[in-house]
Amino acid sequence: MTLRDVADAASVSEMTVSRVLRNRGDVSDKTRERVFEAARTLGYVPNKIAGALASNRVNLVGVVIPSLSNMVFPDVLHGIGEALEGTELQPVVGTSQYDLQQEEKVIYEMLSWRPSGLIVAGLEHTDAARAMMRNACVPVVEVMDVDGDPVAAAVGISHEAAGRAMAAEIVARGYKNIGYLGSSSIADARAQKRYRGFEAGLAEAGITLADSIFYDGTSGFGTGRKMTQALLERTPTLDFLYYNTDMNAAGGLLYCMEKGMDIPNEIGLAGFNSFEVLDGLPMRIATMDSQRETIGRRAAELMVANELTDEVMRLEPEFLPGDTVRSR
Amino acid sequence: MTLRDVADAASVSEMTVSRVLRNRGDVSDKTRERVFEAARTLGYVPNKIAGALASNRVNLVGVVIPSLSNMVFPDVLHGIGEALEGTELQPVVGTSQYDLQQEEKVIYEMLSWRPSGLIVAGLEHTDAARAMMRNACVPVVEVMDVDGDPVAAAVGISHEAAGRAMAAEIVARGYKNIGYLGSSSIADARAQKRYRGFEAGLAEAGITLADSIFYDGTSGFGTGRKMTQALLERTPTLDFLYYNTDMNAAGGLLYCMEKGMDIPNEIGLAGFNSFEVLDGLPMRIATMDSQRETIGRRAAELMVANELTDEVMRLEPEFLPGDTVRSR
DNA sequence: GTGAAAGCGCTAACAT
DNA sequence: ATGTTAGCGCTTTCAC
Numbered sequence: 249m250t251l252r253d254v255a256d257a258a259s260v261s262e263m264t265v266s267r268v269l270r271n272r273g274d275v276s277d278k279t280r281e282r283v284f285e286a287a288r289t290l291g292y293v294p295n296k297i298a299g300a301l302a303s304n305r306v307n308l309v310g311v312v313i314p315s316l317s318n319m320v321f322p323d324v325l326h327g328i329g330e331a332l333e334g335t336e337l338q339p340v341v342g343t344s345q346y347d348l349q350q351e352e353k354v355i356y357e358m359l360s361w362r363p364s365g366l367i368v369a370g371l372e373h374t375d376a377a378r379a380m381m382r383n384a385c386v387p388v389v390e391v392m393d394v395d396g397d398p399v400a401a402a403v404g405i406s407h408e409a410a411g412r413a414m415a416a417e418i419v420a421r422g423y424k425n426i427g428y429l430g431s432s433s434i435a436d437a438r439a440q441k442r443y444r445g446f447e448a449g450l451a452e453a454g455i456t457l458a459d460s461i462f463y464d465g466t467s468g469f470g471t472g473r474k475m476t477q478a479l480l481e482r483t484p485t486l487d488f489l490y491y492n493t494d495m496n497a498a499g500g501l502l503y504c505m506e507k508g509m510d511i512p513n514e515i516g517l518a519g520f521n522s523f524e525v526l527d528g529l530p531m532r533i534a535t536m537d538s539q540r541e542t543i544g545r546r547a548a549e550l551m552v553a554n555e556l557t558d559e560v561m562r563l564e565p566e567f568l569p570g571d572t573v574r575s576r
Numbered sequence: 577m578t579l580r581d582v583a584d585a586a587s588v589s590e591m592t593v594s595r596v597l598r599n600r601g602d603v604s605d606k607t608r609e610r611v612f613e614a615a616r617t618l619g620y621v622p623n624k625i626a627g628a629l630a631s632n633r634v635n636l637v638g639v640v641i642p643s644l645s646n647m648v649f650p651d652v653l654h655g656i657g658e659a660l661e662g663t664e665l666q667p668v669v670g671t672s673q674y675d676l677q678q679e680e681k682v683i684y685e686m687l688s689w690r691p692s693g694l695i696v697a698g699l700e701h702t703d704a705a706r707a708m709m710r711n712a713c714v715p716v717v718e719v720m721d722v723d724g725d726p727v728a729a730a731v732g733i734s735h736e737a738a739g740r741a742m743a744a745e746i747v748a749r750g751y752k753n754i755g756y757l758g759s760s761s762i763a764d765a766r767a768q769k770r771y772r773g774f775e776a777g778l779a780e781a782g783i784t785l786a787d788s789i790f791y792d793g794t795s796g797f798g799t800g801r802k803m804t805q806a807l808l809e810r811t812p813t814l815d816f817l818y819y820n821t822d823m824n825a826a827g828g829l830l831y832c833m834e835k836g837m838d839i840p841n842e843i844g845l846a847g848f849n850s851f852e853v854l855d856g857l858p859m860r861i862a863t864m865d866s867q868r869e870t871i872g873r874r875a876a877e878l879m880v881a882n883e884l885t886d887e888v889m890r891l892e893p894e895f896l897p898g899d900t901v902r903s904r
Numbered sequence: 905g906t907g908a909a910a911g912c913g914c915t916a917a918c919a920t
Numbered sequence: 921a922t923g924t925t926a927g928c929g930c931t932t933t934c935a936c
Contacts, residue, residue: 250929261907266931274905291711296688297634298929300625301912305931316653322644329671338685341669343657357666360624383619469856499856506858528797528827530834578913589923594915602921626913629928633915 249292257286269294300362307336309551310358312368314346314435317466319495319523320540321369324391327544328367335552337364346435352377359384365551367544371396372437387555389547392540394562395441403546403561410536410565411442414490414518415449417534417567421574423488423516425458426450429475429500430492432462439492442520446490459483467492472499487515494519497533498526501572505530517572532570539563577620585614597622628690635664637879638686640696642674642763645794647823647851648868649697652719655872656695663880665692674763680705687712693879695872699724700765715883717875720868722890723769731874731889738864738893739770742818742846743777745862745895749902751816751844753786754778757803757828758820760790767820770848774818787811795820800827815843822847825861826854829900833858845900860898867891 251262258265260279267273268283275283286292300306311328313321328339342358344351352374358366359380365387371394373381381388381399392404418426428446431439447457461479463471472491476499480486489504491497497519501511509515511531518534526533546561569575579590586593588607595601596611603611614620628634639656641649656667670686672679680702686694687708693715699722701709709716709727717729723736746754756774759767775785789807791799800819804827808814817832819825825847829839837843839859846862854861874889897903 252929262930263907264905267906270931272931276905279905291707293684293687293708295690295929297625297628297690298912299931301629301914302929302931304912306625316644316650319647322650325644338670342666356621359621362623362625379619380621466852468853470852471856473856495853502856502858524794525796525823528799528801528830530830580913590914591924592922595922598915600915604921607921623913626928627915629930630913630915632928 249290250295251292254283254287254290254292257290258282304362306362306364307338308340308361308363309337309365309367309548310355310361310363311339311341312344312351312354312358312366313341314344314351314369316341316343319525320521320538323540324369324544327541327546328548329544330541331545331548331552337548337551339367339548346433348372348374348377348435352380355380364554365389367391367547367551370437371398371402373399387550387553387557389550391543391547392538393438393441394560398558398560400558401550401555401560403543403550403563405539405543405563405565406445407438407441408445408448410520410538411445411447412449412452413445413565413567414442414520414536415446415453417569417576418488418490418516418518418573419450419453419455420576421516423574424455425483425486426455426488426490427458427479427483427486428460428490429472429479429496430460430462431467432464436492442492458486463496467495469495469499469502472496472501473503474499476500476503489515489517491517491519494521494523494526494533494535497535497572498529501529501531501533512572512574516574522566522568531572532568534570534573535568536565537568539565577618578623579620582611582614582618582620585618586610632690634690634692635666636668636689636691637665637876638683638689638691638694639667639669640672640679640682640686640694641669642672642679642697644669644671647853648849648866651868652697652872655869655874656876657872658869659873659876659880665876665879667876674761676700676702676705676763680708683708692882693717695719695875695879698765699726699730701727715878715881715885717878719871719875720866721766721769722888726886726888728886729878729883729888731871731878731891733867733871733891733893734773735766735769736773736776738848738866739773739775740777740780741773741893741895742770742848742864743774743781745897745904746816746818746844746846746901747778747781747783748904749844751902752783753811753814754783754816754818755786755807755811755814756788756818757800757807757824758788758790759795760792764820770820786814791824795823797823797827797830800824800829801831802827804828804831817843817845819845819847822849822851822854822861822863825863825900826857829857829859829861840900840902844902850894850896859900860896862898862901863896864893865896867893
């Protein structure tokens with residue numbers, strides 16, 4: 249089923265059909281009607297492959313993220329979707345599974361479709377991936393993180409600063425024996441940066457991290473619970489627990505409540521991300537809003553504007569004290 | 577940057593370059609090396625648009641789902657990804673936001689890229705969407721649900737039967753005053769089917785649903801908590817709460833525990849889906865595993881096999897009693 | 905307002 | 921083992 253078939257059915261040239269279906273140029277209302285009618289009855293679906301090759305235009309934006317299971321990224325995609333709504337552009341998602349080799353392949357695959365732009369999560373990539381991004385000749389934006397050296401444009405927060413800011417909040421509230429609970433995966437560069445920022449922030453206040461614990465696998469209530477139990481059994485003197493993500497913090501919160509601990513006085517907790525699904529826990533966890541929807545929206549806006557900048561857009565995460573930290 | 581450039585740089589024909597880059601046909605090791613070298617130094621990325629047009633092959637599988645925010649669908653995608661791993665095929669995701677008009681557009685858009693197959697969530701579509709799916713000339717599989725009339729192949733569970741089975745489990749455990757808590761959106765056809773099956777299952781045991789409550793918006797702990805509070809204030813005699821999803825059930829569980837209710841004796845709870853993140857709640861919620869990863873895997877296997885069947889593959893959800901129902 | 909010709913960058917099929 | 925030719929289904933450009 250090609251343009252030719254529709255053209256024959258409507259007794260016009262392929263060119264006229266093409267014009268009608270793209271609302272381009274002048275076509276008389278009568279002809280236009282005939283063409284629509286023919287296309288509809290034949291069930292014609294245009295071949296975008298041919299169209300893209302001929303016009304050298306592909307209205308797709310490639311989006312490369314580590315995973316869809318981590319709720320952070322669906323939220324970024326939501327922001328992207330919002331900004332692209334009403335434009336010609338459509339997002340196409342690929343996942344790297346937190347593996348830079350895999351990410352390189354996905355970027356290669358995406359660029360081979362000649363998209364109108366590329367959004368990639370993070371600043372850590374293989375050299376080959378960076379080279380491809382640099383030579384893409386379309387807007388490329390790295391999102392989530394601004395602690396590093398972007399290939400071109402970047403939109404995100406400083407995770408190092410977020411960790412540091414959280415340390416300041418905790419110290420200001422009088423907590424002293426502080427533990428960190430996070431992922432052992434070095435692939436989660438952003439969590440690592442928060443961890444380092446956190447340690448640095450504590451150090452500025454003359455405090456050393458009392459203990460820390462790391463997990464393999466996925467975050468979740470069970471993971472948070474187990475880590476918390478293990479850490480508190482090892483170091484019962486802790487009066488604050490800082491988690492790499494709210495999902496783990498929620499598990500820790502439930503554990504501490506079950507044990508009858510007095511939150512936030514005996515022990516305080518904080519996480520990261522500000523996940524809406526967790527509203528409704530017995531207490532609201534102290535956290536920082538990672539601005540992920542805004543990040544997606546801003547990145548997509550650069551695609552729409554077709555901007556080939558290397559501007560770095562730093563957003564500020566917002567501290568949300570919730571109920572699990574003492575007031576200052 | 578085209579094949580031509582690489583061919584010139586390596587002093588061979590475009591055809592030879594094409595063969596090398598696709599590992600096709602016989603090329604001498606010497607030539608092969610020269611070509612790779614040229615491609616690499618030039619940073620050549622093949623143009624899949626042109627390749628697809630010429631070969632009439634697109635190694636993409638379109639996947640149309642309602643949303644990425646509902647954790648059900650990332651899990652389906654995970655199953656699809658697993659089955660496609662190691663094949664030529666790549667998934668491309670589009671979302672309909674639970675809107676059939678939007679779904680129709682997404683399907684149209686996907687088909688216009690001439691994918692090797694199409695996976696669509698649900699059995700409810702516009703007539704135009706059904707027509708496109710029927711005429712696609714590639715494997716089309718509807719997933720999640722088998723209660724209805726599939727266009728072609730289908731892989732899923734019977735949500736009607738799932739609701740009915742849950743009713744049987746609850747009745748067998750001696751609960752009598754049963755409430756349902758779900759979504760008011762008629763767009764969530766599968767939850768509606770569970771609801772109807774549940775009512776029918778209770779009716780078979782001579783029981784009428786004592787009360788029910790519906791929410792707008794997204795599921796989550798807060799939603800589950802509020803619905804539960806409202807329902808129990810209205811009908812304090814309820815001894816069982818059946819939720820449309822585990823996320824809401826979790827909110828309900830936390831509410832009931834806070835109120836000091838004796839679970840599962842004074843009141844029982846059950847949800848649907850079996851979300852792994854929720855392992856770690858104070859009690860494991862009774863639920864049914866919606867088999868979503870298996871569904872994704874099976875559907876993708878049909879794509880790999882390039883099967884144009886209209887087979888309906890019905891999977892059986894597994895009942896998981898957890899800690900929130902009495903033992904039988 | 906409509907049509908004819910050329911060609912986008914590849915690959916299939918057929919040489920050699 | 922390598923090259924040549926034709927053409928995939930559209931859009932661009934130019935002609936009428």
